[in-house]
Amino acid sequence: MVNKQYKRKIYLQDKPRGFAREEMLAHFKPRMETERIYSADALGRVTAEPIYATNSMPHYHASAMDGIAVIAEATYLAHEQNPIQLKRNEDFVYVDTGNEVPPPFNAVIMIEHVEEITEDVLEIIEPASPWQHIRPIGEDIVQEEMLFPQGHIVRPVDIGVLLASQSTMIDVIKKPVVTVIPTGNELITPYETASPGKLIEFNGTVISSFITEWGGEAILSPIVKDDPEKIKEALLHAANTSDVVVINAGSSAGSKDYTVHIIEELGEVFTHGVATRPGKPVIIGKINETIVIGIPGYPVSAYLALEWFVRPLVCKCLQIPEPSRPLLKVKLGRRIVSTMGAEDFVRMNIGYVNGEFIANPLTRAAGVTMSLVRADGLLVVSPDQLGFEQGDIVEVELLKPVEEIKSAIVFNGSHDLTIDLLTSQLKKNHVTSKIISSHVGSMAGIMAIKKGEAHIAGIHLLDPETKQYNVSYVQRFLSGADVVLYPFLKRTQGWFLPKGNPLQINHIKDIAKKQAHFVNRQKGAGTRILLDLLLKENEITPDQIKGYQREMFSHLSVAAEVKGNNNAVGLGIYPAAKAMGLDFIPLADENYDLLMTREFFESDQGKSLIEIIQSEQFQTQVNQIGGYSVIKNPEPIYF
Amino acid sequence: MVNKQYKRKIYLQDKPRGFAREEMLAHFKPRMETERIYSADALGRVTAEPIYATNSMPHYHASAMDGIAVIAEATYLAHEQNPIQLKRNEDFVYVDTGNEVPPPFNAVIMIEHVEEITEDVLEIIEPASPWQHIRPIGEDIVQEEMLFPQGHIVRPVDIGVLLASQSTMIDVIKKPVVTVIPTGNELITPYETASPGKLIEFNGTVISSFITEWGGEAILSPIVKDDPEKIKEALLHAANTSDVVVINAGSSAGSKDYTVHIIEELGEVFTHGVATRPGKPVIIGKINETIVIGIPGYPVSAYLALEWFVRPLVCKCLQIPEPSRPLLKVKLGRRIVSTMGAEDFVRMNIGYVNGEFIANPLTRAAGVTMSLVRADGLLVVSPDQLGFEQGDIVEVELLKPVEEIKSAIVFNGSHDLTIDLLTSQLKKNHVTSKIISSHVGSMAGIMAIKKGEAHIAGIHLLDPETKQYNVSYVQRFLSGADVVLYPFLKRTQGWFLPKGNPLQINHIKDIAKKQAHFVNRQKGAGTRILLDLLLKENEITPDQIKGYQREMFSHLSVAAEVKGNNNAVGLGIYPAAKAMGLDFIPLADENYDLLMTREFFESDQGKSLIEIIQSEQFQTQVNQIGGYSVIKNPEPIYF
The missing domain is CATH 3.40.980.10 (MoaB/Mog-like domain)
Known part of the structure; x- marks a missing residue:
């Protein structure tokens, strides 16, 4: 081998x-090879030689107005009290804008300032100064003038100058x-x-x-x-x-x-x-x-x-300089550890929350290839640095335009498929708006709001005492914070099972009993909390559940894992099971709500978002997925 | 008509x-028409619909190392004092990076950590934890995950994600x-x-x-x-x-x-x-x-x-947002007057001199079409503003990258054809360097240095008293300024005449006598000062010179004008006459020197420039033009 x-x-x-x-x-x-191409096709190409104008522009004395060409000196005495009459072809010729002003004529009078006496005789009452309303030869570009040095990247306006001076072919550097x-x-x-x-x-x-x-x-x-x-x-x-x-x-x-x-x-x-x-x-x-x-x-x-x-x-x-990325000063939301001796390149998410750019390294949940798509910036840690502390102000290289980052709505917290729909709908209605979501789980979502790293968090946290969702968690972890809980939707949680349910799992006890391979969610995820509650209620310990230690970061990841393994079972929301063609045993309906900073909730973006959520179109789309019902016109809960 | x-x-x-x-x-x-294209061809196109992953990546549990796939639970007791032996196909299978880890195996041990006992029996002395060195299904991209919302502009990394998830065709918005x-x-x-x-x-x-x-x-x-x-x-x-x-x-x-x-x-x-x-x-x-x-x-x-x-x-x-131009805060070098009621768009030159961005409206000399090529920025004066004062700090929309503006050498003053050569040579040696020149005449060049608007000015000013060039002007107008005068070249001034010299002009007196049409230069230009001196010496008044009032801004403009008119005559440097195929009667050799701020002269850029000027290659090029001789290794004059 x-x-x-x-x-x-x-x-x-x-x-x-x-x-x-x-x-x-x-x-x-x-190799420095060059090729000769039409200037009209040169957009984005690089000039191989300095380029000199082939012709002047204008290439003749051109009238800048519709009117008559005259000899300025012959008009000097014209006055309201002393009109001067001019004979056609002798004292004047008619010219339109762009026409040549032939010698000996050296000025143009606008047609509006001329009185017609006969077909061949005109009268003027104002003198013309030499060269008025004339664009002289080379006014714009002079023949032999250097238009561009070598190494110039041709832009649309440059093509204009090339064509205007009849420099119709140019030498460019071969790609x-x-x-x-x-x-x-x-x-x-x-x-x-x-x-x-x-x-x-x-x-x-x-x-x-x-x-x-x-x-x-x-x-x-x-x-x-x-x-x-x-x-x-x-x-x-x-x-x-x-x-x-x-x-x-x-x-x-x-x-x-x-x-x-x-x-x-x-x-x-x-x-x-x-x-x-x-x-x-x-x-x-x-x-x-x-x-x-x-x-x-x-x-x-x-x-x-x-x-x-x-x-x-x-x-x-x-022969062009390397473009550099724009830099942005950001505040680090998390500590960044680096080892000495190697340059570190950390992919960052940047959110503009409460008037500050907050940057965090991408969560593992983003995946390798997707992380490049999702990253807003790159933090370079030089070989002699050990990293940065939380709260440090650092410069990151931007991978996306700063306007895009600034206008993005940062969504954190639990994963739900409707967030994608919301993202799409928002983009459709407001071209510049965008939701940047990271699926970090409900608890991490609450923490992101607390630390000022997100505008919204999706949460579904069941309180084992009150059997209520979300409210007590917000009270406990965000006491004193100016936040709003917006009741969003009810969704069905249940068991994910391979098609045909080969192990015949119908209850949590079957999972332990039949030694099924359980595909678990990460700590702090609402679904994980639900599972732990179920285990407790049924007096099952985690070590009785095979696979308990391993953590997946989204409903879809769990479903994908279950799909590939006939011994597997998972817990999650109906639409993920449906998307992967799994069997699904419903267990409970839960509340998935949106926790927002009050500032965002009351902003224009916040209002647009609520408007979309309450729109007929969005609700129909969500209901079509199945396993969901959007709460109609709920009362937001203020804390 | x-x-x-x-x-x-x-x-x-x-x-x-x-x-x-x-x-x-x-x-x-x-019309919102869409078309289906290959993802591989989608660079720069805009997604018409949200795009969901067609397949997971990886789409199977893949080994992340070369080694053996094992059942983690069967290795838990392995220890240096307790080696465990594993049988091929029963307890382990060989896997290379990227190979599938088939069930029931759930961990990979690197080949380096394995001891070969026989061909089919291996020994390990360390336990494996479940899922170690395995990239599980969907680790990177989960099937059905939304990869992009609609309205996303496809970048190279996005194509990677599309292909990796086998989303090989996508719907994009028709151009x-x-x-x-x-x-x-x-x-x-x-x-x-x-x-x-x-x-x-x-x-x-x-x-x-x-x-x-x-x-x-x-x-x-x-x-x-x-x-x-x-x-x-x-x-x-x-x-x-x-x-x-x-x-x-x-x-x-x-x-x-x-x-x-x-x-x-x-x-x-x-x-x-x-x-x-x-x-x-x-x-x-x-x-x-x-x-x-x-x-x-x-x-x-x-x-x-x-x-x-x-x-x-x-x-x-x-369905994409309109890109906006980056803004830059600049200091105005000149007053800008605008009329109420209309929005004004002023094309600006921006120079980075003495650590400040100084912006000036483009001089008329730039010509209309060339002004778009030359402009570094656009100053928008809103309808309710009357303009700005000199020294005001204003924001301009950038038409060129700020790095380019920052690294540009701002050349002002008199026009000379060798400056283009210098520009080209500099660009060839130092890809990021660039000379931005405006031809405003010698006196305006001195003023630009005085006002901190330029790094270099080309000047050729004859002092009628001392018959010396340049020095006395710098002493008079820049007293106390930290500048250096670098003796650059000698060049031949003379009369520009249409081919064959139809009016038989041989002396300045002929111009007045034969009522030739004189093509003059602007006030403050060295050539204009030379003409005025000649007139004075010959006791000719300006009103005896036909065309005296009209002003051209460069030698080439004068030459272009003379070329088009058999009655014309001009004054200027030999190479311009040669470029336009004119007759030329030499009149005097003059000194054309480079006035620089001392800071620039001593900077790396300044040194590179002097190095090029003194290079064999540049001097040969200049001498080939004719009418020039570059001064070899001159003593710079400090003031």
């Missing part, structure tokens, strides 16, 4: 990222060709049927899209197997036809990570491993004049490494 | 821009179709030979490029003549095939501005004229369900009107 030729233990370096980058750039000699090679025996394309053990190859398309966005030309190679000969062949072909080659996965130091050896064999390797986290296992090398970058398979590492090492090469080819 | 049917006097409205916009948006009902109709009898395409009276049509291409950039699909119609029937036909066709129609020029109230009448005839007109300057003559109307916008021909007005009225329509179709 393991190729003997390459089976030797290698250790990753800890090269500082900046050093690896400079070393790479010093080795890279771009650098970047070939992307996905490798791995287990990879299939997204269009094939997925079976266990097969991983869907998507990094290649993402990498290609980034390269396109940066102005390069991406070539996505077919998937190459983990076979040194095949990889060698692909690398050699790519090196011969590209400025840069990106090879994805196989960049680590495992037994099947041949890439580093192959590059060494075909050319040279400068770097294997940079001192960052994530993103460490990067290879930087060279085959002939082509730089080859091996990047990790883990998506977050892959995209970071791409930005650190591939984007500078693309920009160097294009 | 004027079409009688439409010949009636109309007056433009002064409708507030915001009102015109809201009224237009209220009338616009986008709104915007037809652009250029109109005008005098228009020719940029590819035709320009002759007097013919204007090059370029607005259509610029407008199309803007629409492409905003996410629309632009259709550029051929040029339509100023003929009501032809315009009607083009408008009807466009209205039937587009979401929005932009008709360029003919939106004013002149005798040939038929457009407003035609739209009225075919549909309705909501607005004709908005209270802005520039940009006033805008038409907003509707033909069937298609919004028709008539925009002025003057490029600055056209592009502003496009942004005010066409971009909101494109964004409304796409």
